[in-house]
Amino acid sequence: MTGAIRDVPPSLDGSGPDPFLLRLRRAVAGMERMTRNCRRGVARPHPVDRVVPLVVTEVRPEAADVVSLRLEDPDGRALPAWHPGAHLDVRLPSGRTRQYSLCGPVAERGHYRIAVRRIPGGAGSAEVHQLRTGVRISAKGPRNAFPHAGERRVLFVAGGIGITPILPMVRSAAARGDDWRLVHTGRDRASMPFVDEVSELDPDRVWIRPDTEFGIPTSGAELLDRAPRGAAVYACGPTPVITGIRLALPDSPARALHWERFSAPPIADGRAFTVELARSGRTVEVPADRTALQAIAEVLPEVAYSCRQGFCGTCHARLLDGEVRRRGRAGGEEVAICVDRAEGTLVLDL
Incomplete structure (x- = not known):
């Protein structure tokens, strides 16, 4: 801190470092420290191919438009262990896949608990709210994209x-x-x-x-x-x-x-581009303030997605032509349509 203070120009009365510039320097240093620490603490989720069969054994209201589900193995077996911050990729009876955080006791291996808020226009959350005891679903996971590092x-x-x-x-x-x-x-x-x-x-x-x-x-x-x-x-x-x-x-x-966060990140510097859907023969214009996923879903409502933040892989589509501005984890011949963008036109295998 002493070195940082010496680098700040003196105030007009010569009494010491300019207080405004000193606060500004400290704020910038703090933001840089925050960024370093956040990057150091973030762990990318590892792919989990394990499919866990589950049955709904309880549906309980927890707040306005929020229900929790108690999920158990249909044969009463112990469920895979997990750590705080973990989530499940839940496959619903309709085939939709959505991510929900585990919020029950970590040591409890006999059941999982998730809680879901009903989102206006959200097909996945609406389907969860219609589930009843005895319904069988499945999930991939648990996996953790938001781990608790154990600071004291x-x-x-x-x-x-x-x-x-x-x-x-x-x-x-x-x-x-x-x-x-x-x-x-x-x-x-x-x-x-x-x-x-x-x-x-x-x-x-x-x-x-x-x-x-x-x-x-x-x-x-x-x-x-x-x-x-x-x-x-x-x-x-x-x-x-x-x-x-x-x-x-x-x-x-x-x-x-x-x-x-449980919502897609805001688009800060988007530019409009075009997506051609090779299999369906449709052309979709993606505005500067929307994602390719949002635009594609209007003509292909069945398009699969989950996290909407670029890391789960559910919405990845095969790239047939075009130049991608990558913001997610997709690479090679795939595009994360929830966050990736383009200059010009993308041709996708959709």
């Missing part, structure tokens, strides 16, 4: 349904005796799943923060004010919550941020 000082932040991957992390931290805090936020208590369960963990360490009870949505600075000094932050929620935390991190007590 941690702030957990959950926005709405974002509590699902966070809850097992909190239980793990509490069992180890870590210095942890949890902020669970949302529009109102009725929309926030597992509020009672979360509140029972440790009332002194848990803050339930509904917008309606404070008159305003929370800010990143307000969330991070709860962080233990030098803590790592694990956050899952909507884009405004994640963005607010990222911007406020350099001036907070925390030192690093790991995050997951």
Whole structure:
């Protein structure tokens, strides 16, 4: 820090480093530190080819438009082990595949628990809400794209349904005796799943923060004010919550941020391009502010997808011609249509 201060020009009165430039330098340094730590902490999910047969043994309402499912092996066998942050690639009776975080007890091998919010217009979530006990489904996994690295000082932040991957992390931290805090936020208590369960963990360490009870949505600075000094932050929620935390991190007590969001990342620098669908004979125009997946789904509603963030591989399509601007994990002759873009025209085997 001393070297950084010496590099800042003096203030106009000559009394020391210019305070504005000093704050700016510290903010930039903090953002760089945050980026390094986040990249270091992010683990790419390993492909899991294991298919786990499951049967729904309980459907339970957890909040407005949120249900949880208890899933067991049809023959009563122990289910594959998992770690906090893991999810399942659930294959529904219709054939749709969606990703849902495991949110039950990690040590429990007799069942899995997932929770799903019904999204307006979301065919997958609507189908989950129609499932009943006795229905058989299957899943790939568990696999983990949001692992908890086990830091001993941690702030957990959950926005709405974002509590699902966070809850097992909190239980793990509490069992180890870590210095942890949890902020669970949302529009109102009725929309926030597992509020009672979360509140029972440790009332002194848990803050339930509904917008309606404070008159305003929370800010990143307000969330991070709860962080233990030098803590790592694990956050899952909507884009405004994640963005607010990222911007406020350099001036907070925390030192690093790991995050997951349940929606597709915003398109910041998109350009329009064209996709030709070779098998169906259709041509689709992709606007600058939309993904190829969104545009293709309007003419091919059955197109498969899951994570919408470029890593699961469900939406990969074979590239027949064109130049790809890659943003996902696809490579070679494949395109991740949920995030990859193009200059000009792509021809896909769809």
